[in-house]
Amino acid sequence: MNFKMIFHTIGQVLIVLSAMLLLPLIVSLIYVEWMSVIAFSVTAVSSFAVGMLLSALSATKRSAIYAREGLIIVSLAWIVVSLVGSVPFVISGDIPSFTDAFFETVSGFTTTGATILTDVEHLTHGMLFWRSFTHWIGGMGVLVFAVAIVSRTPDRSMHILKAEMPGPIVDKLVPRAKDTAKILYIIYIGLTVLLMILLLCGGMPFFDSVVHAFGTAGTGGFGIKNNSIAGYNHYLQWVIAIFMMLFGVNFNVYYLILIKKFKTAFGSRELWIYIATIVACTALICVNMYSSFSNIADLIRASFFSVSSVMTTTGFTIADFTQWGHLSKTILIILMFVGGCAGSTAGGLKLTRVIILIKKMGNELKRIIHPRAATIVKFEGKRVDDDTLHGVSTYLAIYIVSFAIILFIISFEQSFSFEANFTAVASCFNNIGPIFDNAAGGGTFVNYSVFSKLLLSFSMLLGRLEIYPLLLTIVPYTWMKNK
């Protein structure tokens, strides 16, 4: 195990993080919020100092890292970043409890959007900006940025990228990991800026546009209003709904469009199944909720917005879907688990995995009737190799087991209904955000115990990093020298 390289990379991540903290610092200065200025500058300076110290102390010539180090680096980096990121909330006094601040930051970085704040509007601008900015960084990946783009020694960064990028198959767009990461970030920044401009055109104030663009791009879901997006006009709601959907698409599609390979881009099966799912679910909810809305335009907007928000695991809301019919709620809960496309910023199981699993199930059924049948799974015109198939099936198993265990532990919270607990875990584990039951605290997690908050933070990290890195980090086996 190359400990030096692990600490070196963590140090670099801290340095990058301190640079990122400068943005909310500037925002606080603009709005003359002195407490936040102090909070951000203290955190940035100490993060920078610790980072420099760590990377200097652990400077080593042996820069080779393997799968094991890659996984550990990723999970440690995410935990460290969340710990440091929560410090400003505590120092400024906006969220005095450290557990709450940690929950909020993890929720930010993992692009969950689950909150413990019952009154968001009370927060300073600097803090609101930082909360949403964590979404934006976490969406594409903290390490993708720190290692692939900033660091100059990328020799085996692929192990880190693989551990951090969501989806069963990590495709490179160009030969080098570094260039791939750059292209992804350029697309990401481009789409975010486009969204900001469209929001500004719709009359949203500048600060609000920036913050909501971050929340949408990372498919996070932190708003700055207590009623999320509901207070904005219809045009803005439509723009956000459509962009949530766009950020749930595999970024490879955008790259293919950029290099003018339209045929390949629009030939993606995943893309069409994704769009078809959104359309079908919107239609079903429309039928189900037909009687509760007076106006068809409102009905379609509310249904589409909710489907898009839940499937991409963003978690913005414009209507209180806890009051909706059972069919609609069930559809939304199923969508929570499905999630967006692989290679997007969305969470959940990922559509690719679901498609591969369904195809594989079909094959297995066929083999019961024809035990000697030769079967393969084809996806996007290519054969899915056996390792990936095994990987996907195993992932589903681990996913279900982890979910069940977390739900079981959370159920010790006697005071909440089954629906509240179930949706709380589903929401955190799949990085969505809101709970479906108001009893627990108006859609927030404020009334959960300290232990539950920590467990839910852990499950958010599990969901964002796709279980393996974090799981392997806490298993002693990984750390044993002779294994």
Next chain:
Amino acid sequence: MNIIVVGCGKIGRTIISSLVNENHDVLAIDENPEKIREVTNLYDVMGIVGSGTSYEKLTDAEAGKADLFIAVTNSDEINMLSCFAAKRMGAKNTVARIRDAENNGAISLEFMKNLLDISMAINPELMTANAIYNLLKLPSATKVETFSSHRFEMIELNLKEGSPLDGMTIVDLRKTSNEKFLICTVSRGDEVYVPQGNFKLKSGDKIGVIASGRNTQKILKTLGIVHKQVHDAMIMGAGKTSYYLAKMLLESHIAVKVVEINNEKCEEFCESFPSAQVICGNCMDQDLLIEEGINTTDAFVSLTGHDEENILISFYAMSQNNDKVIAKVNGEELSSIAEKLGLDSIVSPKMLIADSLVQYARALENSEGSKVETLYRLMNGRVEALEFNVLPDFEFIDVPVRDMHIRKDIIIAGIVRGTDTIIPSGADVIKAHDKVIVIAKGEKIYDLSSILNH
């Protein structure tokens, strides 16, 4: 540069690894998904599963935009065809591995290269045979690299216990001999040095000496390193490398004895070289080897298809007091272990190929300035020896070497002017159209002006 490598076998992977180290954008193509996965896991490259001759795959790989297209699959035909296809699609340079003896006759090779517009044909077996042949010509060296077609030779020597060079400084050495030579690298333990004048040699060091090709024999003698000429050689295995090696040895009147287990191969070999002695038997059979004179032969070369076998037989040959033992070992880990255990002449076909492609890629990249003509990576890749062709626009023409401000750990080790060879001292100058040999430690040199302090 954009480089496409077709075929990810032993050779392909070494090439990919070297080119990635040189900071090129590499795309690998192989029919075996397993191999592609391995390569993409190990190196920062993109992989495509499929045949290198398929138009579809080549389009996917954007072969038309490639600066360098390298085909090193097991089959000559596939290599030639995919290079041809890539060239037609617009690839700038193509390199094919062509290794069958039938394809390697000078005329037939030229014909194919011209017909298919292949920029370079590489033949690992031929290169290996060449390297071994050079070693057999200078048996006391552990490695021989040649520059400007043998004008300069760089030989690596192990200073054995009680060597007359023990305790001498580089300056002392200069005084003892009238012959011109230069000690340009010394490896001691895990460290590698580019020695200055007051550097003291010790027994156990491995030194790299550069000298004019005509004088190496004499210099070795003055250095007190005696060696006898090789008159006969025993070769294990009758593969392609053995074929090329036997051809060269027989041409310079060295007797060849080949041991090979496969009857058919033995007969084929007999057919090609009636004057060679071919023994059909197991190379691992010690009695047979003794019977065939392992302890009297001047040189022993182990060229079977298995690294492990080569290493074991070589150690056995060394235990039989054999003067010169050479083993072909492809695996890097194995060869470094064997080297530590005392097997000093190891030839790795993989590395030879990788070196020649790195050299080719560097020359392409720097087609403007003074081009890299030859490149060798020495001392486990920590030192590079390069040969440059000096163009008239080089900024330090006719400036004495001592005034050129050459950077630390870099030396100019030799100058070839026409047919003359010069081991430069501080007063010598570089002229246009000279060939210059540069030794550099710890960095990659792309063109001649980058050796200077600016």
